[in-house]
Amino acid sequence: MALVTTKNMFDKAFLGKYAIGAFNINNMEIIQAVTRGAAAKNSAVILQVSRSALKYAGPKYLIAMVEAAVEETGIDLALHLDHGPDIETAKLCVENGFTSVMFDGSHFDYEENVAKTKEVVDYAHSKGVVVEAELGKLAGVEDEVSVSAANATYTDPDQALDFVSRTGVDSLAIAIGTSHGAYKFKGEAKLDFDRLEKITGKLEAAGFKNYPIVLHGASSVDAEAVAICNQYGGKIDGASGIPAEMLRKASALAVCKINMDTDIRLAMTAAIRKHFGEKPSSFDPRGYLGDARDFIQKLVEAKITDVLGSQDSMK
Ligand code: G3H
Ligand code: 13P
Ligand code: ZN
Numbered sequence: 001m002a003l004v005t006t007k008n009m010f011d012k013a014f015l016g017k018y019a020i021g022a023f024n025i026n027n028m029e030i031i032q033a034v035t036r037g038a039a040a041k042n043s044a045v046i047l048q049v050s051r052s053a054l055k056y057a058g059p060k061y062l063i064a065m066v067e068a069a070v071e072e073t074g075i076d077l078a079l080h081l082d083h084g085p086d087i088e089t090a091k092l093c094v095e096n097g098f099t100s101v102m103f104d105g106s107h108f109d110y111e112e113n114v115a116k117t118k119e120v121v122d123y124a125h126s127k128g129v130v131v132e133a134e135l136g137k138l139a140g141v142e143d144e145v146s147v148s149a150a151n152a153t154y155t156d157p158d159q160a161l162d163f164v165s166r167t168g169v170d171s172l173a174i175a176i177g178t179s180h181g182a183y184k185f186k187g188e189a190k191l192d193f194d195r196l197e198k199i200t201g202k203l204e205a206a207g208f209k210n211y212p213i214v215l216h217g218a219s220s221v222d223a224e225a226v227a228i229c230n231q232y233g234g235k236i237d238g239a240s241g242i243p244a245e246m247l248r249k250a251s252a253l254a255v256c257k258i259n260m261d262t263d264i265r266l267a268m269t270a271a272i273r274k275h276f277g278e279k280p281s282s283f284d285p286r287g288y289l290g291d292a293r294d295f296i297q298k299l300v301e302a303k304i305t306d307v308l309g310s311q312d313s314m315k
Helices: 007-016 028-040 051-057 059-073 087-095 110-126 157-167 193-205 223-231 244-252 262-278 285-308
Strands: 020-024 045-049 077-084 100-103 130-135 140-142 145-147 171-174 213-215 255-260
Touching (some): 020 285, 051 059, 059 077, 077 087, 157 193, 255 285
Parallel strands (some): 020 045, 045 077, 100 130
């Protein structure tokens, strides 16, 4: 229907015990695949743009394509800055029509994270834009910054309450064991659901009713996509992600936004590798990018029905 903030989406998702998918976008095919997939399932969706994606495609192209997708699909879309590094980037996005921005101050010390987050919140709220922030540190690689598993820290529940109270941030990304990228667990997958429940319990008791929690690093790293990549000349060894049942459990709790980028990358790469493996004489970009678009759309539809539970959230 329109480019909207996440406020209403999260209110409905919390009560309905489902989550909204936040998919990273970098080009036209990914935007079309994600929005057409969401429209096919009558689901709201969040399109998110990292700093590297902003640099790659440029904010003007991205917003113009997202506006075209709003018009084509008629579903509610939020356009979100993912892992915003500073107030300048948040301002650039707000000025270009984003409806939600993340400020990621998780690498700063606590007081600095509070102060910088508050500055972004005050600015964004004055323009009608909502803000996500992060507390705790996820392992993995994002925007060329790498955090080792040893340097990752889980979110402290008391600090989470203090952080939300002092910053006025609209949603909080927490660290409970997920990580960015395709190599999330060496052994068995494990998320700290007790911590998630403690965090939401503290927020609820302090009057933050139905407060939306965000899960980054939530790709499942689909074995089929990895196998196709490897079958057609790729070398992706030892990849593992968050099992779908854990994401379903998180969605039924306070997690209202689930971030996935790696799964899109793997789907796109698998489809393109397969295309060239089966059609070595092909050289029309519409052929291999079209295959990638179809494959990503299928992935998004499956995520909505099998993982997020957000189908028919547009009703
Ligand atoms: O969490 C980060 C996303 O996967 C974005 O990655 O900075 O390479 O676009 P990127
Ligand atoms: P994945 O690497 O698990 O897809 O996480 C993406 C993400 O959190 C984007 O902010
Ligand atoms: Zn992330």
